[in-house]
Amino acid sequence: MSVGIKLRQLDAYRWEIPQEGKMRTRGLIFCAAEMIPALRQDQSLQQVANVATLPGIVGPSLAMPDIHWGYGFPIGGVAAFDLATGVVSPGGVGYDINCGVRLLRTDLHRSEIAGLVQELVDTLFSNIPSGLGSRRRDFKLTPPTLKDVLRYGAAWAVKNGFGNADDLLHIEAGGCIKGADPELISGQALERGHDQLGTLGSGNHFTEIGYVQEIFDETLARALGVFLDQVTVIIHTGSRGLGHQVCDDHIKKLLQASTKYGFDLPDRQLCCAPIQSPEGEEYLAAMAAAANFAFANRQIITHWVRETFQQVLGLGPKALGLELVYDVAHNIAKIETHTVNGRPQKLCVHRKGATRAFPAHHPEVPALYQETGQPVLIPGDMGRYSYLLVGTQQAMEETFGSTCHGAGRILSRHQALKRARGRSIVKELAAQGIIIRGAGKGTVAEEIPEAYKDVEQVVEVVHGAGISRKVAKLHPLGVIKG
Numbered sequence: 243m244s245v246g247i248k249l250r251q252l253d254a255y256r257w258e259i260p261q262e263g264k265m266r267t268r269g270l271i272f273c274a275a276e277m278i279p280a281l282r283q284d285q286s287l288q289q290v291a292n293v294a295t296l297p298g299i300v301g302p303s304l305a306m307p308d309i310h311w312g313y314g315f316p317i318g319g320v321a322a323f324d325l326a327t328g329v330v331s332p333g334g335v336g337y338d339i340n341c342g343v344r345l346l347r348t349d350l351h352r353s354e355i356a357g358l359v360q361e362l363v364d365t366l367f368s369n370i371p372s373g374l375g376s377r378r379r380d381f382k383l384t385p386p387t388l389k390d391v392l393r394y395g396a397a398w399a400v401k402n403g404f405g406n407a408d409d410l411l412h413i414e415a416g417g418c419i420k421g422a423d424p425e426l427i428s429g430q431a432l433e434r435g436h437d438q439l440g441t442l443g444s445g446n447h448f449t450e451i452g453y454v455q456e457i458f459d460e461t462l463a464r465a466l467g468v469f470l471d472q473v474t475v476i477i478h479t480g481s482r483g484l485g486h487q488v489c490d491d492h493i494k495k496l497l498q499a500s501t502k503y504g505f506d507l508p509d510r511q512l513c514c515a516p517i518q519s520p521e522g523e524e525y526l527a528a529m530a531a532a533a534n535f536a537f538a539n540r541q542i543i544t545h546w547v548r549e550t551f552q553q554v555l556g557l558g559p560k561a562l563g564l565e566l567v568y569d570v571a572h573n574i575a576k577i578e579t580h581t582v583n584g585r586p587q588k589l590c591v592h593r594k595g596a597t598r599a600f601p602a603h604h605p606e607v608p609a610l611y612q613e614t615g616q617p618v619l620i621p622g623d624m625g626r627y628s629y630l631l632v633g634t635q636q637a638m639e640e641t642f643g644s645t646c647h648g649a650g651r652i653l654s655r656h657q658a659l660k661r662a663r664g665r666s667i668v669k670e671l672a673a674q675g676i677i678i679r680g681a682g683k684g685t686v687a688e689e690i691p692e693a694y695k696d697v698e699q700v701v702e703v704v705h706g707a708g709i710s711r712k713v714a715k716l717h718p719l720g721v722i723k724g
Contacts, residue, residue: 247259247282247287247288247291248260248262249271249278249287251275254274254275254706255272255273255274255703255706255707256270256271256272256707257270257271257272257273257278258270258271259271259287259290259291259294259303261294263295264295264506264508265291265294265295265303266294266295266296266297266299267294267299267301267302267303268294268302268303269287269290269291269293269294269302269303269304269305270302270303270304270305271287271290271304271305271309272304272305272306272307272641272646272703272704272707272709273305273307273309273703274307274699274702274703276699277307277695277699277703280652281309284310284311285311285316286305286309286310286311286312286316286317286318287305287316289311289312289314289315289316289319289509290303290304290305290309290316290319291303292508292509292512293315293316293319293321293334293512295507295508296321296323296328296329296331296507296512296514297323297327297328297329297505297514297516298323298324298326298327298328298329298517299321299322299323299328300322300323300324300328300582300587300589301322301582301642303319303321304319304320304321304596304641304642304644305318305319305320306318306319306320306595306596306644306645306646306647306700306704307646307650307695307699307700307703307704308595308646308647308648308649308650308695308700309595309650310650310651310652312333312336312594312595313333313336313337313511314331314332314333314334314509314511314512314513315331315333315334315336315512315592315594316594316595317336317594317595317650317651318594318595318596318646318647318650319334319592319594319595319596320591320592320593320594320596320641320642320644321334321591321592322580322589322590322591322592322642323517323589323590323591323592324587324589325517325518325577325588325589325590326518327516328516328517328589328590329505329514329515329516329517329522330514330515330516330517330522330525330526330575330590330592331496331512331513331514331592332489332492332493332496332513332525332529333493333511333512333513333514333594334575334592334594335489335529335573335574335575335592335594336489336573336594336595337485337486337489337490337573338480338481338482338485338486338573339480339481339485339488339489339529339532339533339536339573339574340480340481340485340532340533340534340535340536340537340571340572340573340574341447341478341479341480341481341485341536341571341572341573342414342478342479342480342536342537342540342569342570342571342572342573342597343476343477343478343569343570343572343619343621343647343648344413344476344477344540344544344566344567344568344569344570344619345474345475345476345566345567345568345569345617345619345630345716346474346475346476346477346544346547346564346565346566346567347466347467347468347472347474347563347564347565347567348472348473348474348475348551348562348563348564348565349561349562349563350472350473350555350562350563351471351472351473352453352471352472352473352719353471354473354555355451355473355555355719358554358555359451359677359719359720360677360720361554362451362550362551362554362720363451363677363678363679363720363721363722364679365550365553365554366449366451366546366547366550366679366720366722367679367722369546369549369550370440370441370442370449370543370546370547370550370722371440371441371442372441372442372443372444372680372681372722372723372724381439381440381542382437383436383437383439385432385436388424388432388435388436388439389424389425389427391439391534391535391538392422392424392427392531392532392534392535393422393424393531393534394418394534394538395417395418395419395422395533395534395535395537395538395541396409396410396413396416396417396418396534396537396538396540396541396569397410397416397417397418398538399538399541399542399545400541403545404541404542404544404545405541405544405545405548405566408565408566409541409544409566411608411609411610412565412566412567412568412569412608412610413537413541413566413568413569414568414569414570414571414598415571415576415606417534417537417538417541417569418534418537419529419530419533419534419537419574419576420530421526421527421530422527422530422531422533422534423524423527423528423530423531424531426524426527426528426531427484427488427528427531427532428487428488428491430487430491431483431484431487431488431491431532432484434482434483434484434486434487435481435482435483435484435485435487435535438482438483438484438539439482439535439538439539439542440539440542440543440546441479441482441539441543442479442543442722442723442724443479443480443482443724444681444685444724445685445688445689445724446478446689447478447479447480447723447724448476448477448478448479448621448624448689448721448722448723448724449475449476449477449478449543449547449721449722450475450476450478450621450624450628450718450720450721450722451473451474451475451718451719451720451721452473452474452475452476452628452716452717452718452719453471453472453473453474453716453717453719454468454469454470454471454472454474454714454715454716455627455714455715455716455717456470456714456715457469457470457713457714457715458712458713458714458715459711459712459713462614462632462711462713463713463714465611465613465614466567466611466614466617466630466632466713467565467567468567468630468713468714474716475547475564476619476621476628476716477540477543477544477547478621479536479539479540479543479724480536480539480572480573481532481533481535481536481539482535482536482539484532484535485532485533485535485536488528488529488531488532489532491528492524492525492528492529493513495521495524495525496513496514496515496521496525497510497513499513499514499515499519499521499522500513500514500515502521503515503516503519517590526575526577526590529574529575533571533574536571537569537571540569544566547564548562548564551564567617567619567630568608568611568616568617568619570597570598570616570617570618570619571593571597571598572593572594572595572596572597572647572648573593573594573595574592574593575590575591575592575593576590576591576593577589577590577591578591578606578642578643580638580642580643581638581639589642591642591643591644593644593647595647595648595650596644596645596646596647597618597619597620597644597645597646597647598616598618598633598643598644598645599615599616599618599631599632599633599634599637599641599643599644599645599704599709599710600615600616600633600637600638600643601615601616601633601634601635601637601638601643602614602615602632602635604616604633604638604643607633611632614632615632615633615634615711616632616633617630617631617632617713618630618631618632618633618645618710619631620645620646620647620648620649620697620700620701620710621648621649621697622648622649622694622696622697622698623649623689623690623691623693623694623697624671624676624678624689624691624718624721624723625670625671625674625676625690625691625718626691626696626697626698626718627697627698627715627716627717627718628697628715628716628718629697629698629701629712629713629714629715629716630713630714630715630716631645631701631704631705631710631711631712631713632710632711632713633645633710633711634708634709634710634711636707636708636709637708637709637710640709641709644709645704645709645710646700646701646703646704646710648694648697648700649694649695649696649697649700650694650695650700651693651694651695652692652693652694652695653690653692653693653694655688655693657693658687658688658689658690658692658693659687659688661690661692661693662687662688662690663687665687667686667687667690668680668686675719676718676719676720676721677719677720677721678720678721678722678723679720679721679722679723680722680723680724681723681724685723685724686723689723698715
């Protein structure tokens with residue numbers, strides 16, 4: 243528990259952990275007052291303080307309002323490190339490397355799919371493999387092809403007929419992290435990933451059909467191609483077993499590196515290596531390969547979503563208008579340029595359960611969004627709502643261009659299963675007009691809405707603090723779970 247951690251309220255949305263002891267900087271948590279008691283019940287605040295002790299950290303150890311206890315870093319944690327003196331840590335990225343989310347818009351109004359949602363959900367469930375592996379016999383990867391996926395990411399998928407070149411203009415980093423080295427991926431990781439490309443996986447991963455329930459900024463919504471009652475699709479998944487194994491492999495190596503470089507760590511889960519060391523460079527190159535797998539994974543699922551809508555609705559691509567709004571990474575460490583003390587500086591920014599929120603006119607924001615800022619996608623739980631926002635200059639100045647990534651768990655999966663015992667979650671959601679299909683009852687029960695914070699409260703914090711700006715609220719109609 244984080245009961246002993248000192249907290250000082252700075253304003254309605256910011257709380258500070260003062261620098262003390264071995265901390266090299268302060269902690270800064272974005273949250274509302276009503277969220278604090280729950281944060282005191284786990285180790286997440288202590289983890290914010292622990293991250294602040296790492297060598298070469300620049301600026302505060304940050305946490306977003308979806309913060310909860312994670313491995314090493316809290317989920318919702320953000321930290322930047324100087325390239326010359328700083329470190330890279332797998333605990334600051336997470337096991338599901340480049341777990342991320344993408345939003346698709348359509349030219350359809352909700353009324354146009356009335357009565358067809360069940361069929362759309364059933365067909366999506368048939369076309370998009372869920373659970374641990376792939377059941378599609380028409381899509382298999384050879385080892386050399388898998389390495390090409392790891393090198394080129396979403397571009398490999400597009401080149402092989404899964405989508406179009408325009409999609410790549412609407413993905414963070416164009417859907418490919420440079421510097422990826424597939425030769426650093428272990429045989430075990432390759433084996434775990436070879437049949438998982440184009441799969442949702444389990445846990446909190448999903449594909450969701452929904453609609454635009456509310457618009458907060460008409461000008462921004464119009465620029466993003468979003469309108470009221472518009473049918474939308476959200477895809478949330480990552481690098482699957484391959485990314486998990488990459489993380490596991492390098493945790494073992496960096497535990498040894500932490501000793502080798504004489505790091506005094508408050509928690510061995512913060513194992514790390516200097517960014518400019520053989521161990522640090524190898525982790526970043528392997529992480530980039532896993533991230534590219536995840537970008538390709540979401541791209542292939544997007545292709546199958548488009549096929550499903552065409553199949554069920556009998557409409558062609560132009561009539562559907564199923565276009566990618568944006569795709570963002572959640573769990574990743576990236577080399578970026580930020581302004582520090584009035585001067586540009588290259589940093590390694592860890593975002594774990596956090597996402598970019600770059601502002602208008604930033605060079606890494608796609609040309610289409612240069613006047614709006616980068617789209618920010620914040621999915622909620624399967625029974626409530628999700629949000630579309632845009633990045634802001636305030637985020638660049640205060641959080642290294644970062645914001646929250648979702649609602650944030652408040653119940654463990656075990657606690658959620660216990661809470662769901664004796665209930666039919668599928669029937670409960672059906673009564674609310676939401677159709678659910680899952681790989682098993684357990685996967686649905688683990689993701690009950692009350693297992694998560696209300697994402698509306700989380701979004702109000704980042705909007706109120708100015709590190710993201712609300713554009714629209716999306717409501718689910720049908721969800722397929724891993």
